[in-house]
Amino acid sequence: MSSVALRLHRGVATLVMAITSISAAASSADVRRTGNDFLSPELRALQSDPTRNPAELWVERGRQLWHGASAGSDTARSCRHCHADGAAPAAGTGYGPSASEVARAAARFPRLQADGTRLLSLEDQIRHCRARNSPSGDTTDTDEVIALSAWLHQQAKGTPIAVQAPGDAANAQRWQQHLAQGAVAWQQRIGRYNLACVHCHDQAVGATFRGDVASPGHPTGFPVYRLQWSRPGSVERRLRACFSAVQAEMPAPGDPLLRQLELYLKVRANGMPLDGPSIRR
Numbered sequence: 001m002s003s004v005a006l007r008l009h010r011g012v013a014t015l016v017m018a019i020t021s022i023s024a025a026a027s028s029a030d031v032r033r034t035g036n037d038f039l040s041p042e043l044r045a046l047q048s049d050p051t052r053n054p055a056e057l058w059v060e061r062g063r064q065l066w067h068g069a070s071a072g073s074d075t076a077r078s079c080r081h082c083h084a085d086g087a088a089p090a091a092g093t094g095y096g097p098s099a100s101e102v103a104r105a106a107a108r109f110p111r112l113q114a115d116g117t118r119l120l121s122l123e124d125q126i127r128h129c130r131a132r133n134s135p136s137g138d139t140t141d142t143d144e145v146i147a148l149s150a151w152l153h154q155q156a157k158g159t160p161i162a163v164q165a166p167g168d169a170a171n172a173q174r175w176q177q178h179l180a181q182g183a184v185a186w187q188q189r190i191g192r193y194n195l196a197c198v199h200c201h202d203q204a205v206g207a208t209f210r211g212d213v214a215s216p217g218h219p220t221g222f223p224v225y226r227l228q229w230s231r232p233g234s235v236e237r238r239l240r241a242c243f244s245a246v247q248a249e250m251p252a253p254g255d256p257l258l259r260q261l262e263l264y265l266k267v268r269a270n271g272m273p274l275d276g277p278s279i280r281r
């Protein structure tokens with residue numbers, strides 16, 4: 001499809017008209033395409049050159065953090081201390097899944113915390129594990145958290161997304177409710193532009209918004225190093241940017257709505273291989 005230039009700043013009427021006119025043409029677009037298919041040739045070249053790709057530095061930083069002590073205190077233990085190579089540790093020892101399990105974990109998040117109280121993104125899990133050593137004060141956007149996320153995603157590259165309901169019935173029901181709320185939010189018109197995710201990422205795939213070509217919004221390529229941010233960001237950060245783009249009130253980091261949307265996106269993309277970290281404009 002030829003790209004249709006839409007300029008948000010021209011106002012609501014223009015945008016809505018343009019979207020109505022292209023929606024028919026775009027609705028047959030292949031909805032299973034990764035965001036990496038929508039890169040400009042320049043960004044594609046940058047991404048495939050490890051000596052120039054800025055995301056590589058973050059992956060390397062994450063690798064070092066994984067192997068080194070994760071907090072400053074004497075008792076600080078490295079990620080590897082609890083996630084050793086080889087056999088899985090016995091339950092109740094305080095040790096986590098083996099390193100090879102953790103290497104594929106990115107494909108299974110977000111998931112429900114074991115006590116069923118909330119959905120955890122991979123970045124939430126990393127924060128949680130860093131805080132086992134000593135209170136960390138991390139957010140999902142802290143450098144170390146994002147670097148570890150980049151490293152874990154790099155290791156899981158090529159693994160098909162496999163986000164599933166938990167095994168026990170009570171948690172499975174909670175999980176389904178979160179998923180249903182994510183699906184509703186995906187369709188819900190928001191912001192001054194009165195647009196839903198679906199209007200851009202389903203009905204306007206291939207259209208240009210402020211110089212970005214809209215993809216189907218499959219979350220395979222995260223964390224994404226956005227040149228605009230000069231750093232990598234999580235799904236959470238990207239979703240907040242989409243709220244801002246339609247001039248809707250941005251949910252705060254950690255807002256359950258962001259996790260529900262991430263859950264919906266991951267389930268929608270189940271089976272697609274992870275292909276991040278990647279570069280975005």
Ligand code: HEC
Pocket residue numbers: 066070077078079080081082083094095096097101102105108125126128129130132133148152
């Ligand atoms: C003191 C032990 C301990 C340390 C240190 C630790 N973890 Fe964990 N980790 C666990 C346990 C236990 C789990 C199982 C889930 C839970 O209880 O949260 C886990 C689960 C995980 C998972 C989910 C794995 C899966 O297969 O689903 C990831 C990812 C993870 N940890 C990353 C890290 C990272 C990154 C670090 C270093 C910053 C780290 N962990 C440090 C104990 C630890």
Ligand code: HEC
Pocket residue numbers: 034035036185186195196197198199200201209212213214215216217218219220221224238239242243245246261265280
């Ligand atoms: C006005 C159009 C518009 C709306 C509405 C919108 N987005 Fe986006 N979104 C974009 C553009 C443009 C990009 C950057 C290009 C791309 O990757 O699709 C983007 C990027 C994304 C990405 C990253 C894709 C990648 O591979 O990097 C995700 C995920 C996403 N949006 C999800 C959402 C969700 C969820 C909503 C609803 C809360 C939403 N978007 C609402 C325009 C929109």
